[in-house]
Amino acid sequence: MFDVAWQVPPRTSRMPAGWYFGDASPFDEAVASPADAVAVERHHEYLVRMSLDKVVPAEVSAKARAVWELARKAVPGLPVPIAVAYDGGPIHYTWDNGRQVIALEALSGNQPCEWYVSDRQSGQFDGGDFDLSSGLPEPVLATLNEYLLPHPTGPNDGNR
């Protein structure tokens, strides 16, 4: 017999099976502060809402959640990206610190995810597809790690 007292009760009866909100606690090593934990949890709720409100298929919402998990586990302290959901998909993520832009996109169906990185200072840019099972592409990981470093920023200082 095992103890199930620790299990997080469902937050809402409308919540689809398989969704779990409990990993944005202050004990989550990928969360830098309680404020970040709140931001992370609100983002997770946003993803569920996009599915429940039929903005995107549940698979797109789940794929976007998986993309976000890959990113924040790879780069602890990474802020919640700007996210926009298009009707029927995709969900598009953007991190923008004024100099660097990292975009990840969760598309519907069997389509692979999309990535795009650019550096406004150097003018360099790159992009392509990736499968969730392979993790984030190396250029994305490298740019996300640089993203948290201090950069001189202009008025468009992104979502940091």
Next chain:
Amino acid sequence: MATGDEQATPISPGSDGTPVPAGTAVIRLGPKPPLKNLNDPGHAKLALGQAWEGLFAFSESERKLASPRLSV
């Protein structure tokens, strides 16, 4: 004379946060997402009067290009 083979010059958002450099005319190809489709950081960005690349959907033909043009 234009031959149709010229490479389009990539554009990127202006440094002041506007979606395209000043004076650039763009054509919206993708549907504009309603505000309810944005998450909190997206709303915060809009409250600052700033746009970002992801706000503007890319057309299918541009998805696979390394230098996507904005479709506003």
